[in-house]
Amino acid sequence: MRITSLALLSLSVLVASPARADLHIRRDHGGYVEEYKAKYKRIRDRKERVIIDGICNSACTLVFGIVPMNKICVTPKASVGFHQAYYDKAFTFGIKVTSAEGTSDLMSYYPETVKDWIRRNGGLTTEMKKIKNGRELWKIVDPCPEEW
Template sequence: MRITPLALLILLFAAAPARADLRVTRDHGGYVTEYKAKYERIRDRKERVIIDGICNSACTLVFGIVPMNKVCVTPRASLGFHQAYYDKAFTFGIKVTSLEGTSDLMSYYPDTVKDWIRRNGGLTTTMKKIKNGEDLWKIVDPCPEEF
């Protein structure tokens, strides 16, 4: 059986993985290493991230790993930033901040995120939030199809 160039092209497109958007709606964060790996996979697959709700803590690493032209926000978006801390399971339930972890987080953020954090008193143990609006749009573009 002979395969024509057109048939080969169709087979190649059919076998290629489909690109999908990641829609963040309620992400309160977690382990930094897991988020780094997740966002690196998204970046490498050239997928888009739509922040459509809460994106707190390690979730915000998206801004330092996925290209900013592949990240957008909807009117429901909310970002939350705080200092990194050790897993409370290993610190007897006490929140112990990590200066090294916090420095690592900051090293990933683009200047627009760093500037907002500095203007708002730096990273502390208390969550600092950006709700939708002008401050958020200085960091990331709104999703055109959502407005």
């Protein structure tokens, strides 16, 4: 196999460039908690950044408890929403049933800044409690620098 100078140049650029893949959250309404835990642990372990650039609700908010806060930022479009955990509807005949154990598990992941906001706003309930970008959200997570 022959290696061309162009191939060597391309390889040197790849090796010299840091491998970084940012997760851009734009419209994430949540889902299965265990899937989010695994996803965010992979991001944390790869030391990747998370940019919240839109909706991050429900299980999506686990990002605050798993990825280091200095690797997360919010853009002006950011919005986060919290509520109690629910059992999978497949096991509750399609009825939305809250899970005290699941809610406790969610809370155990959140940093104190998130827990404080939740407490100040009446705790987790069945209703979605949202924080839009601005001072309240910046008490939890930093706004993104312009280069992000």
